[in-house]
Structures are given as C-alpha cells and as structure tokens.
Amino acid sequence: MASAPILSGLVRPFCTLSRSMVLGTVFAILLFARSASPLTVAPTLDSSTDGYDDNWDYEEPDPCDYIDEHEIHKAYEEEEVQMRCPLADCIFPNSPFSWYKDGREFPWTDPPSERITLRGDLRETLEIDSVQIDPDNGTYRCEGVNGTERLVGYISLHVKPAKTKHSPNIQQPFCSDPCVEYRRPGQNVNITCRAYMGVQQVITQVYWITNGAFIKDTGRIHHEGPHIEREDKERKVYVTRALFITDIRPGDYRKYTCVAKNEYGNHTVPVELREGDDPNAPPVFGDDVREKMQQYRNGAAGGGAVLITLCLLAMVYYWKKLEIRLMIKDKFMPFEEGDTIEYTSGGDEDYLFHEQELHVTHFTMDVKLQENARVLLSQGKGHEGVTYEIIIGSDNNTRSAIQRKTVRGAQVSDQREVSASTPHILSSDEWKTFWVSFKDGHIEVGIPGEDPFLRWVEAGPLNIKYLGYMNGSRAKGKLRFSDLGQKEYDVFILYDIEQLGFVKNLLLPFLEKTCRCVVRIEHRDFIGGSDKYEDYVEFIERSRRVLFVLSPNYVKNQWMKFASCVALDEMLREKARIVMIEYQPIKDQEDFETLKIFNEQVQKLMKAVTCIKWSDEAENRTDHRFWRELRYNMPKKRVLSRQSSAWELLRQRSVVADSVVSNSIVRFGFRRQRSTLSDGVADYNRLRSTFSDDSTVIAEDDCEELCFVDETSPCNNRNSRLEMETVL
Incomplete structure (x- = not known):
C-alpha cells in the first residue's frame, strides 16, 4: 500500500507529458491540411430554384457534331439502295439538297438514268434501283445551305457482286x-x-x-x-x-x-x-495434208532464201559499212554549208524572222506554194528602216517583184519597185528552187543555172542583216532556206607543235582539196599579237567540227587542255562536233596529278566521240580506211562546176580570200570582197606573180581535183582552170 502512492507519483508526470505530445501532433496535422487544401463552404441550395441559377448561360450543343459526315453503305448487285444525306437530321436548309458524284451534279449520267431518283421534300434521300458495280460504286456528296453556311456530307457506296445461287x-x-x-x-x-x-x-x-x-x-x-x-x-x-x-x-x-x-x-x-485411233480425225497422209506439207516446204524454202539474203547483206555491211555510209552521205544527206530553215504554214499575216544575223550575201530558197512567196531583207529584226521585199508569184502566180521601202513608225516613204512577168513560176505540188544574192548594192533573184529574172541596183551599201519570210497566200505551203552560213569555218584543228608537219603536209591537203572544207589552224590563221585565249574561243565557236590530233605531248600541252574544254562545251551545247585522230597512243601520265586527270578525261572522251586511229600506211595510200573514215566525219560540201546550179550562185557570193595554194595549202594575208568572178581571177593572177618560189604556185594537176565533178568541162583551158581553182 505504501508503494501505491509512489507509483502514482511516477506515472502522473509521464501521462501529462504523453497527453501534451498527442495534442501537439494533432494540431500540426490540422495546420498542414489547411495549407494544402483550403476549406470550402458548401453552398446552400434554394428550394425554389432546385439549386440552379436561372442567370447562368448554358451553350446548346450543335446537333451536326454528332452526325457522321462520311457514311459507308454496302450492297450487293441488283439490290435497291436508299442513302439519306447525313445532314438531313441536323439542319433545316433554305433550299433542297444538292447531290454530286465524281464532281458532277445530279443527274450525273448522260442520258439521265431512270434507276437513280431523289426522294423527299428536300431531296434528302438518294434512291438507286438495281445497283450495279461499275456505274454506282463511288463516293456521293450532298450539300445543304443552313442560313449562310454551306454544309457537306459524304456517303461511300460499295457494291459487291451478288452471290451465285446455282450449281457449277x-x-x-x-x-x-x-x-x-x-x-x-x-x-x-x-x-x-x-x-x-x-x-x-x-x-x-x-x-x-x-x-x-x-x-x-x-x-x-x-x-x-x-x-x-x-x-x-x-x-x-x-x-x-x-x-x-x-x-x-x-x-x-x-x-x-x-x-x-x-x-x-x-x-x-x-x-x-x-x-484405237479417233475415227473422226483426218487421215494422216491425205491429199490435204500433202498440200499443206508442200505449202510448208515452199514457205520454208522462201524463208530460207530471205534468211540467206539477210545474212549476206549483214556480211556485206560488216565489211563495207564505211563505204555504204559514205555513199548514203554523198547521195542523200543534206549539205552542211549553212543552217537550214524549213517552214510550213497555211497563210501568214506578218513576217517571221530568222533568229540569227546573216553572215552571207546569198542563200538558196525552195518553195512549194501555190502563189505569193515573200522574203524580207532588213537592217533590223522587223519592218523599221530600209527594207527590201522579194515577192515571187504574185497576181495569181503571174508576176514577181522587188520592193524597197523606208519605214519610220507607221509611215512608209520612198517606196520603189522593180517587177517582171513570171507566169506559173510557183507550184503547190513540187519544189521550186531560187537563189537570192545581195552585195555591193545589187539584189538579184534567179533560178539555178539561169540569169536572174529580178535585179535591183542601189547606189550605196545594202547593210542587210536579217531575213524574214512569210506565206502570202491563203493555202497551205512550205518554204525552205539553205546556205544561211551561221558557221564560217568547217574544221578547226587542235594539235601539238610536234604534229605540225603531219597537219600541214597530210591533213590540210586532204581536208581542203578532197573534202572541200574551210580549215583553220593555229600556226597559219592566228593573227600575231592577238590574245591567244580569245583566238581559240573564236575559232572553235565559228567551226562546225573541232579535230583533235592526239599524242602524249597533246595531253601535256596546257593550251590544248584549254581548247579541249572550250570544244567540249560547244559540243554539249550541240553547236559543234568533236572528231579525234589518235596520231600516237595516249599513255598514262605519271608526272603530275593534273596531267593524269586530263589524260583520263581525254581517254573517256575518246570513247564518247568518233576516234580515228592513224596508220603509217595511210601516208602513201589515198584509199586507206583512215581517209575514208575522216571524210565521212567531215561536213558535206557542195562540189562546184561551171554547169552546176550552185556555180551560178558563185557569181553572186561574197568572196573571202584566205589562202594561196602551196601544195594545195595556201594563204593570202588579207581579206576583201569581190564583186564578180573575173575580178577574183585578176586578183589571183596578181598574187601568183608576187611569188617566185615554185612551191607557192598552183600545181597543174590540181585541175583534175576541181574538174572531176563535171566530165564535160575540159581541163586544157588555162583561163577556165584559173576560174575553177579560185577559192570562192
């Protein structure tokens, strides 16, 4: 009993401490809960309003939001299908619905199909009777206007073939x-x-x-x-x-x-x-079978003959393909003396002008027209300034004329004309050829082999730069112009100095005499003191062919590297062709990396263009394959004789004298124009007298090379020989 007061005295302080700790913990939890989520007061509900305030604004949902705007319908063939527009249940359109299929509005068939109809007051239902796969499969579109808003709904119809319900x-x-x-x-x-x-x-x-x-x-x-x-x-x-x-x-x-x-x-x-055997089968050795077998033998024999002929032709072409190509080139391929224009029209209101400026003083014109072929020679690409209009076959194909006009704006002054009677000079069924010459104040028009039937004489220079043409009739016809001469040179040769002898002694005589080409080379035609870079660019751009004479030194020559790049650029622009002569084999260049790269480029180019290998046998053989292949790759030139149609054109041409014959390789140191052939012969005779070295005199046997095209023309007349040998 004495220990009880003692225990109670010990427990009382401990209980007091525990109670304080518990109260503090509870108080801290309440403070944390209050800071985490503030206390809210529940609203009191008004029994008169059922807890809702009449002043709140509730947004009504759009009924079209719950409509599928693209429905899918499936049906089998021959069933009846009704498709209701998806918008019909959510809007009240101002007008009936519009239906479309493949962009075409109902009815989308021509004529309208009776199987397809629209039902309902607002045409909201599309009904198809006896659906079909091809015409009815697809997507349909319905459109409706709700106030100012246009809404669109889509329905896809998939028609499947109807299931077959019969035995196989x-x-x-x-x-x-x-x-x-x-x-x-x-x-x-x-x-x-x-x-x-x-x-x-x-x-x-x-x-x-x-x-x-x-x-x-x-x-x-x-x-x-x-x-x-x-x-x-x-x-x-x-x-x-x-x-x-x-x-x-x-x-x-x-x-x-x-x-x-x-x-x-x-x-x-x-x-x-x-x-056994089929009794209904035809007899194996019947007459009809024998006849068919004979027909088969005849057909096989004919087919064998055709096959043998084809094989023989293939063999001939394989061995003589170069000669065949040369024959085709000589007989059928067009000349390359200048650019050619061919124009077809049913009648023109105004002139069309050639894009390039003229660099010649004559050209050839072929006409296939009923009447009224017109050509305009002008100073500019248009009617302004002084113009000369050539009219052939006017007045119902009875007259031809040359008219000179001076045009300033809309005013035409100083109009003059010369004309001649030329009945039936044109034809719509066949080509008629004319030559036109304009130089030294003279304009002449004629037919090849005849004197000009139109001639205009001007006191001063003509200064003609552009060509215009038109079909003045109302019927369909054709005009063709040749010898416009946009390229002045035929061949420009690139070579290293070590190949100069090969170029002068072998290449130049062949190209200038046999191929009739206008050839330019560096050591003869470059003007001293001029920019060499510009000379290479100019001569390459003015040539139809660029001839590479390849050798190991060619690859090392930096000038050749530059010129080769310029020529390649012209070839890629389709303004010139590259022809290569492998004079010496190209070896791998190990000296410098740049030479190695250029050598590889040259070897790749040899595979892309025509490359002709030189043979020492060709030096003494004029019929060697090398010369035939070289001639095939050169431009086709007109071979002139006194009686050829082109010889008449020479009387009108502008002459550029660039050469004096030295073993068929010559050089004049000036450029001038000759008005007539006799003037050119006189100049030529004066030049011959200035040279005392026999090597600079024209070889007597050159006459044969120039006269061979006209066997009727004698070669024993020296005056005619000089005229023929003059470079025109």
Whole structure:
C-alpha cells in the first residue's frame, strides 16, 4: 500500500507529458491540411430554384457534331439502295439538297438514268434501283445551305457482286455427246476439267472419279491441280484440275467422270477412254495434208532464201559499212554549208524572222506554194528602216517583184519597185528552187543555172542583216532556206607543235582539196599579237567540227587542255562536233596529278566521240580506211562546176580570200570582197606573180581535183582552170 502512492507519483508526470505530445501532433496535422487544401463552404441550395441559377448561360450543343459526315453503305448487285444525306437530321436548309458524284451534279449520267431518283421534300434521300458495280460504286456528296453556311456530307457506296445461287458449270471438256478420248496402248493422255463455280462460293471442289470411287495418284496416274482462277472485277471463280495417264494399259480403258461441286449442287461430265485411233480425225497422209506439207516446204524454202539474203547483206555491211555510209552521205544527206530553215504554214499575216544575223550575201530558197512567196531583207529584226521585199508569184502566180521601202513608225516613204512577168513560176505540188544574192548594192533573184529574172541596183551599201519570210497566200505551203552560213569555218584543228608537219603536209591537203572544207589552224590563221585565249574561243565557236590530233605531248600541252574544254562545251551545247585522230597512243601520265586527270578525261572522251586511229600506211595510200573514215566525219560540201546550179550562185557570193595554194595549202594575208568572178581571177593572177618560189604556185594537176565533178568541162583551158581553182 505504501508503494501505491509512489507509483502514482511516477506515472502522473509521464501521462501529462504523453497527453501534451498527442495534442501537439494533432494540431500540426490540422495546420498542414489547411495549407494544402483550403476549406470550402458548401453552398446552400434554394428550394425554389432546385439549386440552379436561372442567370447562368448554358451553350446548346450543335446537333451536326454528332452526325457522321462520311457514311459507308454496302450492297450487293441488283439490290435497291436508299442513302439519306447525313445532314438531313441536323439542319433545316433554305433550299433542297444538292447531290454530286465524281464532281458532277445530279443527274450525273448522260442520258439521265431512270434507276437513280431523289426522294423527299428536300431531296434528302438518294434512291438507286438495281445497283450495279461499275456505274454506282463511288463516293456521293450532298450539300445543304443552313442560313449562310454551306454544309457537306459524304456517303461511300460499295457494291459487291451478288452471290451465285446455282450449281457449277463445267466448261471443259465440252461435248454434245459423251466425250471420248482415243489412245493406243503405251501412249499418254491428258484430260483437263475446268468449271465455273460462281461468285462468293464457300465450297469450290473439282475432282475425278471412276466407278464411283476417287482416283488415287500412282506413278502412272496422277492429278494436277486444283488451280483456282479469280476474276477480281466480277469476282468469278474458276477451278481447273487435270488427270494424267501415262503408258496406257488395257485396264485403263474405262469411264472417268469430272465432278464440280459447290454449296448449291454439283455438275458431272463423263469422259470415256477407248483403245484405237479417233475415227473422226483426218487421215494422216491425205491429199490435204500433202498440200499443206508442200505449202510448208515452199514457205520454208522462201524463208530460207530471205534468211540467206539477210545474212549476206549483214556480211556485206560488216565489211563495207564505211563505204555504204559514205555513199548514203554523198547521195542523200543534206549539205552542211549553212543552217537550214524549213517552214510550213497555211497563210501568214506578218513576217517571221530568222533568229540569227546573216553572215552571207546569198542563200538558196525552195518553195512549194501555190502563189505569193515573200522574203524580207532588213537592217533590223522587223519592218523599221530600209527594207527590201522579194515577192515571187504574185497576181495569181503571174508576176514577181522587188520592193524597197523606208519605214519610220507607221509611215512608209520612198517606196520603189522593180517587177517582171513570171507566169506559173510557183507550184503547190513540187519544189521550186531560187537563189537570192545581195552585195555591193545589187539584189538579184534567179533560178539555178539561169540569169536572174529580178535585179535591183542601189547606189550605196545594202547593210542587210536579217531575213524574214512569210506565206502570202491563203493555202497551205512550205518554204525552205539553205546556205544561211551561221558557221564560217568547217574544221578547226587542235594539235601539238610536234604534229605540225603531219597537219600541214597530210591533213590540210586532204581536208581542203578532197573534202572541200574551210580549215583553220593555229600556226597559219592566228593573227600575231592577238590574245591567244580569245583566238581559240573564236575559232572553235565559228567551226562546225573541232579535230583533235592526239599524242602524249597533246595531253601535256596546257593550251590544248584549254581548247579541249572550250570544244567540249560547244559540243554539249550541240553547236559543234568533236572528231579525234589518235596520231600516237595516249599513255598514262605519271608526272603530275593534273596531267593524269586530263589524260583520263581525254581517254573517256575518246570513247564518247568518233576516234580515228592513224596508220603509217595511210601516208602513201589515198584509199586507206583512215581517209575514208575522216571524210565521212567531215561536213558535206557542195562540189562546184561551171554547169552546176550552185556555180551560178558563185557569181553572186561574197568572196573571202584566205589562202594561196602551196601544195594545195595556201594563204593570202588579207581579206576583201569581190564583186564578180573575173575580178577574183585578176586578183589571183596578181598574187601568183608576187611569188617566185615554185612551191607557192598552183600545181597543174590540181585541175583534175576541181574538174572531176563535171566530165564535160575540159581541163586544157588555162583561163577556165584559173576560174575553177579560185577559192570562192
């Protein structure tokens, strides 16, 4: 009992401390909860308003938000389909709905189809009776106006083929009577069964039976298939199964039945295999068979003859292809003396002008026109200034004229004319050729081989730079202009100094005499003191062909590297062609990296363009393949004689004397124009007297080279020979 007061005294302070700790902990939790989530006061509900305030603004939902604007309908063929516009239940349109299919408004068929109609007061329902796959498949669009807003809904219709509800149909074998196959013992037979199963069939079976039992595969008897064919468009199903019997034996002669089965029934076709030959087959050695065999032999003999002929022609072409190409070039390919224009029109209101400025004083014109062919020679690309109009076949193809006009704006002054009577000078059925010459104040128009029928004489220079042309009639016709001469040189040769002897002694005589080409080389035609870079660029741009004479030193020559790049640029722009002569083999250059790179570029270019290999045998043989191949790759030039149509044009041409013959390689140190052929001969004689060295005098045998085109022209007349040899 004495210990009780003591225990109570010890416990009391401990209980007091525990109570204080508990109260402090609870207080701290309440403070933390208050700071984390502030206390809210529950609203009091007014029983008169059911807890809702009438002043709150609630947004009404748009009923079209719950409408699927793109519906999908599925149907089978021959069914009736009704499609209601998806917008019909959510708007009240101001006018009836509009329906479209593939961008075309209802009715979208021509003529309108009676199967397709619109139902409802607002045409909100599209009804299609007996739907079909091709015309009705697709997406339909309906449009409606709700106030000021236009809404659009889409419906996609997928039409599937209707399911077939009948038994299969065996298409092969097809026999009006029971099918019979005749074979002899030891032969083979193949019987194919092909059945149409229908559309969308679950069961598609084709098999063979005999004596009511399935035929099992053995070594001699086996099946192939089934092979299932499906037509995606119609979704039709065909099943094929074949029965093979090899090395027929007596026990194989029996009936075999093909069975085709689907879920709606089956179809059977029996085939009987009999021993012997088909009695209905044609006789093997009948008269008709003999006749067909003879026809086959005749056809085979004819085909063999054609084949042999083709082989012979191929062999001839293989061995003589270069000669054949040269013949085709000489006989059929056009000349390359200048650019050519060919124009077809049904009648023009105004002139068309050639884009390039003229660099010649004559050209050739071919006309296939009923009447009124017109050519305008002007100082500018238009009618301004002084113009000369050439009219051929005016006044119903009876007269021709040259008219001179001075045009300033809309005013025409100083109009003069010369004319001549030229009945039936043009034809709409055949080409008529004329030459036109303009130089030294003279304009002449004539027919090749005849004197000019029109001539205009001007006191001063003509200064003609552009060519215009038009079809002045109202009928369809053609105009063709040749010898416009946009390229002044035919060949420019690039070579290293070590090949100068080869170029001067062999290449130049051949190109200038035989090929009739205007040739330019550096060591003869570059002007001293001029910029070498500009000379290379100018001569390459003014040449139709750029001829590379390749050698190891060519690759090392920096000037050749520059000129080769300029020539390649012209070739890529289709303004010039590159021809290469491999005078010496190109070896790999190991000296410098730049030389190695340029050497590789040259070797690649040799594969892309024509490359002719030089042979030492060609130096003494004029008929060597090298010279024939070189001539084939050069421009085709006109070979002139006194009686040729082009010789008459020479009387009108502007002459640029650039050469004096030295073993057929010559050089005059000036440029001048000659008005007539006799003036050119006189200048030529004066130049001949200034040279005392025999090497600079024209070789007597050059006459043969210039006269060979006209065998009727004698070569023993020295005056005619000088005229022929003059470079024109």
